[in-house]
Amino acid sequence: MKGSIRQRSKGSWELCIDTGRDPVTGERTRHFESVRGAKRDAQRRLRELLLNVEQGTYVKSDRLTVAQFLEEWLQDYVATNTAPRTAEGYQQIVRTRLIPALGSLPLLGLRPHHIQKYYSQALESGRRDGKGGLSALTVHHHHRVLYEALRHGVKHGILIRNVAEAVDAPRPEHKELAILAASDVQLILDACKETAYYVLFFTLAYTGLRRSELLGLRWGDVDLEKSTLSVVQALHQLHGGKYILREPKTKRSRRQIALSPSLAIALWEHRLKQEQAKKLLGKPLESRDLVFSHPDGRPIRPDSVTRAFHKIAESVRLRGVRLHDLRHAHATILLQQGVNPKIVQERLG
DSSP states (O other), X not given: XXXXXXXXXXXXXXXXXXXXXXXXXXXXXXXXEEEESOHHHHHHHHHHHHHHHHHTOOOOTTTOBHHHHHHHHIIIIIHHHSOHHHHHHHHHHIIIIIHHHHTTSBGGGOOHHHHHHHHHHHHHHOOTTSSSOOOHHHHHHHHHHHHHHHHHHHHTTSOSSOGGGGSOOOOOOOOOOOOOOHHHHHHHHHHTTTXXXXXXXXXXXXXXXXXXXXXXXXXXXXXXXTTEEEEOOEEEEOTTSOEEEEOOSSGGGSEEEEOOHHHHHHHHHHHHHHHHHHHHTTOOOOTTSBSSBOTTSOBOOHHHHHHHHHHHHHXXXXXXXXXXXXXXXXXXXXXXXXXOHHHHHHHHO
């Protein structure tokens, strides 16, 4: 495989490689590319291009637009290497934000100032309702997705460098997290005692489970005689409304959690109510049934749980508190009781 380097000016080099023959015309085809930097940078890029041609991974990136590159990244990498919820998030950012703003540019023509300009515009007037700009945190997410896509391009020899590295991404404002004391947790539980969410929030507060782990919990994962539950799956809802069950994110997330006597009793009572509801429908309660679900066994929407928590927290004047703060409160309370930090960490997964 042939390739050559020609110096065009100081710090500028032109690469040329033979990419074979056109399958239609039979004519010899060549790829030209400019590289800025030292000669060794040009030599390194030439080696990458020749290796790509040899391995069959060569892409005519000089004709590739940012939009085409991002769509290929979504299809070839994101769809097969990330969780469905993560893939949906990437797709939304790429297709509704990055491609409309940067997609028409040639991939090799993408420069830091193009990206910086997009971030500035998004911060100033990025909201679709026309009421101002996006938050620094949201635009930072856009930067992270674009950075990962371009990094993938560098890794596979499509790009020489990741231009997003030269961009100053917005810095999200640091917000003080609300810290729930034991008395605050009890206040929330007292406020929802007569609601359908009481045992659900009780379980979150006394186990430190994530929302997805709690909603994916089946009766077969709970041993009320031994007062333990096992985290082996998590329930998520995709944007289209479809529910999916997945294994926990990491090995450490698969764990067994001891239940307090009061929680074990609450779950016993909750199980009896579910058995009665199932009996009315002419069905037995099975080990594969979800611990927290609608009476007919359908999963509870994750967003419904979050909204219910916010409503209850606000009813007792605990504003700015998130559902996830119950998990933090659980850890804090255990540490205050003198539980070994390593045990707390293992419990939280």
